[in-house]
Amino acid sequence: MEASHPWSDRPWTAQYAQGVPDDIGEVTESLVDMMARSVRAYRRRPALVFFGATTDYRELGERIERAAEGLRRLGVRKGDRVALVLPNCPQHVVAFYAVLRLGAIVVEHNPLYTPRELRHQFEDHEARVAVVWDKACDAVAELPRDARPRTIVSVDLTEELPLGRRLALRLPVKKAREARQRLTARPRARGLVPWRRLVSGRRLSRRHPRPAVDDIALLQYTSGTTGDPKGVILTHRNLRANAMQGRAWVPGLREGEETFYGVLPLFHAYGLTLCLTFAMSMGAKLVLFPTFDVGLVADAAKADPPTFLPAVPPIYDALARAAGQGAIDLSTVRFAISGAMSLPLATVRRWEEASGGLLVEGYGMTESSPVALGNPMGPTRRPGTVGVPFPGTEIRVVSPDDPATDVPAGERGELLVRGPQVFSGYWRRPDETAQTLLPGGWARTGDIVTVAEDGFVTVVDRIKELIITGGFNVAPREVEETLEAHPDVEAAAVVGLRRPDGAEQVAAAVEVREGRTFDAAALRDYCRTHLAAYKVPRRIVQMDRLPRSLVGKVLRREVRERMAGEEARRP
Numbered sequence: 001m002e003a004s005h006p007w008s009d010r011p012w013t014a015q016y017a018q019g020v021p022d023d024i025g026e027v028t029e030s031l032v033d034m035m036a037r038s039v040r041a042y043r044r045r046p047a048l049v050f051f052g053a054t055t056d057y058r059e060l061g062e063r064i065e066r067a068a069e070g071l072r073r074l075g076v077r078k079g080d081r082v083a084l085v086l087p088n089c090p091q092h093v094v095a096f097y098a099v100l101r102l103g104a105i106v107v108e109h110n111p112l113y114t115p116r117e118l119r120h121q122f123e124d125h126e127a128r129v130a131v132v133w134d135k136a137c138d139a140v141a142e143l144p145r146d147a148r149p150r151t152i153v154s155v156d157l158t159e160e161l162p163l164g165r166r167l168a169l170r171l172p173v174k175k176a177r178e179a180r181q182r183l184t185a186r187p188r189a190r191g192l193v194p195w196r197r198l199v200s201g202r203r204l205s206r207r208h209p210r211p212a213v214d215d216i217a218l219l220q221y222t223s224g225t226t227g228d229p230k231g232v233i234l235t236h237r238n239l240r241a242n243a244m245q246g247r248a249w250v251p252g253l254r255e256g257e258e259t260f261y262g263v264l265p266l267f268h269a270y271g272l273t274l275c276l277t278f279a280m281s282m283g284a285k286l287v288l289f290p291t292f293d294v295g296l297v298a299d300a301a302k303a304d305p306p307t308f309l310p311a312v313p314p315i316y317d318a319l320a321r322a323a324g325q326g327a328i329d330l331s332t333v334r335f336a337i338s339g340a341m342s343l344p345l346a347t348v349r350r351w352e353e354a355s356g357g358l359l360v361e362g363y364g365m366t367e368s369s370p371v372a373l374g375n376p377m378g379p380t381r382r383p384g385t386v387g388v389p390f391p392g393t394e395i396r397v398v399s400p401d402d403p404a405t406d407v408p409a410g411e412r413g414e415l416l417v418r419g420p421q422v423f424s425g426y427w428r429r430p431d432e433t434a435q436t437l438l439p440g441g442w443a444r445t446g447d448i449v450t451v452a453e454d455g456f457v458t459v460v461d462r463i464k465e466l467i468i469t470g471g472f473n474v475a476p477r478e479v480e481e482t483l484e485a486h487p488d489v490e491a492a493a494v495v496g497l498r499r500p501d502g503a504e505q506v507a508a509a510v511e512v513r514e515g516r517t518f519d520a521a522a523l524r525d526y527c528r529t530h531l532a533a534y535k536v537p538r539r540i541v542q543m544d545r546l547p548r549s550l551v552g553k554v555l556r557r558e559v560r561e562r563m564a565g566e567e568a569r570r571p
Contacts, residue, residue, distance in 0.1 A: 005396050006409045012388030012455025017378030019251035023392040024244045027420060030211050030236040032100050034243070034281050035064070042256050042283035048090045049287040049304050053162045055090055057283065063090075063199055067098035068208075070198035074129050074151050078103030078211070081219065083122065083130035083149060085109040085140060087290040088262050088271075091155045091195055095131045096266075096276055100236075101204060103211040107219045107231070108267040111136040112532050115143055121221050122147040124427065125231060131155060131195070134185050141189035154192040157183045157290060183290070213237045219427050220269050222366040222473060229475075231427030232269075232366045241420035242369035243277040245390040250335055250377050253308065256283035259332075261306040263292045263315055269370040270339050270471065274310035284308070294318050298328040305332035312340050312471040313502060316351045316359060323354040330355035335377060337362050339370075340471030342459070344502040348383050361386055363457065367436065367443050369421040373457055385456045393419035396442060397451055400463055403438060412460060415449045416442040465556055467496030469504050474535050476556065482530045483508060483537075486523060488516040493546050494537065495560040497567060508537040509559050511546055518542040541566070 013022045029037070038047075039061035048055040055063070076082055082099045084106060086092040099106045107125045109118060111133045122143055130149040132140050137154050158166055158180070169180045211217070217239055219231040247253065260279040264271030279286045287304050289296055292315055316338065323330045336351065336359040343361040351359045360375035363386035373395075375387035389395050397413035399405045407413035418441045425433035436444050448461035467474040476494035483492035490511040496504035512518045520540040527536040547558040 005406045007395055007397070007451065007455070010389070010394070010455070011453065015376055015380045015388050015454055015456070016391075017249075017251065017376045017380070020376070021248055021391050024241065024248055024420070027213055027237045027241045027244065029240060030100070030213050030215070031217055031240055031277060032097065032210050032236075034240060034277070035097050036061070038280055038283050045256055045283060046285045047280070047283075048093060049285060049300070050090050050160050051162065051165055052300075052303065053090075053160055060094070062203065063094045064097045064101060065203035066199045066201060067094050068101040069202055069204040070200075071098055071104070071129065072102055072204065072208075073201070074153075074193070074198075076102050076104050076129055078209070079216075080104045080129070081107050081125045081127040083107045083109055083125070083127040083132075083140075084267065085111045085113075085118075085130060085132040085136050086155060086267065087111050087133060087157070088266050088288040089133075089155070089157050089290060090160045090288065091131070091157075092266050093276060093280075093286070093288075094199070100211060100217055101208075103209065103215060105216050105219055107221075108272065109221075110265070110267055110532060113139065114530060114532065115139045116530055117532060119143055119147050121229060121231070122149070124229075125219055129153065133157070134187055137187035137189050137192060141187070141192075152189065152192050153195055153198055154187060155195045159196060211236060213240065216424075218272075220272075220366050222269075230429050230432060233424050233427055234369055235424060238369045238421050238423060239273065239277050240281075241392070242273050242371055243281045245392065245419075245421065246274065246278045246371060247282055248391050249374055250308075252334065252377065253282065258282065258284040258307045259304055260284045260286050260308050260310070261297065261300075262286050262288045263297065263309070263311055264471070268340075268471065269366045270310070270364075273369060273371065274337070279308075292318075294322045294327070298322060301328055301330075301332075305329070307332055307334055309333050309336045311336065311338060313338055313343050313347045314470065316347050317501065320347075320350040320354040330357075333357045336360075337374065339364065341468050341504070342502040343383075345383050347501070363387065363459070365445055367423040368417055368419070369423070372417045372419065372421065382456050385452075385458045387457065388455045389417070389457075390419065390421075393417060393421070395451070395457070397449060400448065403442075403444060409453065410450060412448055412450055414463060415445045415447050415457065415459075417445060418442045465495075467494070467504050467506055469496070469506055470534050472534050474506055479506065479508065479527070479531065479535055479537065482527055483510060483523060483540075485530075486526050488512055488519070489523070490514075491546055491554065493554045493556055493559040495556050495563065497539070497560065497564055505538045506535060507539040507541075507563055509541050509543045509546060509563060511544070512542055539563070539567075 043058040047057040047060045128150045131153045218234040221229040262275045334357045339362045362374035364370035375381040396416040400414040446464035479494040480492040547555045
C-alpha cells in the first residue's frame with residue numbers, strides 16, 4: 001500500500017465549481033467509439049466550419065470511414081505510425097480519426113518545420129504513410145531515404161472552401177494570388193497521392209476491428225529537458241480521460257449546442273485535446289482557423305459566434321483589443337481557458353471586461369494529455385495560480401533532488417502528477433521514461449511550485465530550461481547548435497526572457513570567432529533557414545565570453561540575468 005503524502009486528502013475538491021465531480025469514473029470507450037457516438041447522437045448538427053463551409057456529424061463520420069479505407073488500401077495496419085503534417089483544416093480532423101479507426105497511431109507534426117527539424121522525428125517513429133499539407137510536401141519528400149515515408153498524401157486546403165471562395169482565389173489579382181499562396185502550393189515532389197482520391201472510395205468495412213482503450217493513439221513529440229525531441233506515448237484511455245475531465249470541469253456547457261473556436265494548432269497537445277477530442281466528444285461545432293488572425297475570427301463570429309474559446313494570452317489580448325475597437329463581439333463567449341504560458345492578471349481583466357465571460361488558467365504538459373490542473377470555472381477561481389488538480393488527478397510536491405521525499409505543505413518543491421491522463425512512457429526511450437515516470441504512476445513535471453492549504457498551485461520556477469513562446473516549447477540546445485554551426489560563432493547560449501505580458505521570447509548571447517564580426521541580423525536570417533519561425537531568437541547579443549562553470553558548462557541562468565538586466569536598462 002502506498003504511503004500517504006501531504007496532499008493525500010485532496011483538499012482542492014472543496015474548491016470545485018458547483019456540479020464538478022471529484023472523479024470521472026472508468027474510461028470505457030476509445031476515441032473511435034467516442035466519435036462514433038457523437039456521429040449517432042448529433043448527425044444533423046454542424047461538426048466543422050471552415051471559412052463558412054459546414055460539415056455535419058453524419059458527413060464527418062462518413063468521411064472518416066472513407067479515409068480509413070483509403071489508408072487501409074495504402075497498407076496502414078494496426079500499430080503503424082501515420083504522420084500528420086497539417087494546419088487546422090477539416091482534413092486534419094478526418095485524418096486523425098481515420099488513422100485511429102484502423103488501430104494505427106497518429107504522429108502530429110508542425111507543418112512549418114524545416115526538413116532538418118522533421119528528420120529526427122521521422123527517423124524515430126518510422127511512419128510509412130504521411131498526410132501532408134501541400135505546402136509542406138517538399139519538406140517531407142526531401143527527408144533522407146531512411147526517414148522518408150513510403151507514401152505521402154497531399155492535402156490542398158482550398159478544396160474545403162465554399163465554391164465562391166474557391167472561385168475568388170482564381171482571380172488574376174494580387175489579393176487573390178496572395179491568399180492562394182497562403183493556403184496552397186504546387187509541390188515539386190513526384191508520386192504524391194491526392195487527398196481527394198483517398199476519400200473518394202468506399203467506406204471501411206464495419207467488421208474491421210476497433211482499437212481498445214489501452215491501445216496507443218498518439219505520439220506527441222516534446223523537447224523535454226534536452227534538445228532531442230521525445231515521442232510521448234498517449235493511449236486512447238489517456239486522451240479520452242482528459243476530454244472527460246475537461247467536460248466535467250465546465251458543467252455549464254450544453255451538449256450539442258456549443259461553438260468551439262479552433263485557433264490553437266491541432267498538432268499541439270493543447271489544441272488537440274480541447275478541440276479534436278473534447279469538442280467532438282460533446283457534439284460541439286468546431287470552427288477551424290489555419291492560422292490565428294483577428295480579421296478571420298471577426299468574420300467567422302458574425303455567422304458562428306463562439307461560446308467556448310481555448311487559447312493563449314496573446315490571442316486573448318488581441319481579441320480584447322479588437323472588441324474594444326468594435327471589430328468583434330465577444331459577448332457570446334461564456335467560458336475561456338488559457339494555457340501553455342502564464343496568464344497575466346491584466347489579460348484576465350481585459351478579456352472579462354470585453355466578453356463578460358470567465359477566463360481561467362490551466363496547467364499541464366504533453367505527458368498529461370495535456371491538462372492536469374485548472375482554475376475552477378466559478379467564484380472560487382484564483383487568478384495568479386494555475387488552479388487545482390482536475391477530477392481524478394492527484395499531486396505531490398517533492399524534493400527535486402530526491403523525488404521520493406515529499407516536502408512539507410507550503411514549501412517549494414517539484415510538482416508530481418498522477419491520473420488517468422498521465423502518459424505511459426516515451427517512444428523507444430526506456431531510460432528517459434524511468435527518469436520521468438516514477439513508481440506508482442507519478443510523473444515529474446520539472447516545475448517548482450508551492451501549494452496553498454486549500455490546494456491551489458502556484459508555479460514559481462522551472463527545473464527544465466525549456467523556453468515557452470507562443471505556447472510552443474523551444475529547446476535552447478537546438479537553437480544553440482544552429483547558431484554554433486554559423487562560421488562567425490564560437491559558442492552560443494539561448495535563454496528565455498520574460499516580457500511584460502508574461503510570455504517569453506527566445507534570446508541568444510554569442511561569442512564571436514577570432515577575426516570575425518558580429519552581425520545580429522545575419523545570424524537571425526541564418527536561423528530562419530534552419531528553424532521554425534518561433535524558434536528564431538528575437539534578440540541576439542555579443543558577449544566577449546559566456547559565463548561558464550568550473551567544468552566549462554555555459555551557465556544559462558547567468559546569461560539570462562545579464563540579458564534581463566540589460567533589457568531593463570534600455571530606454
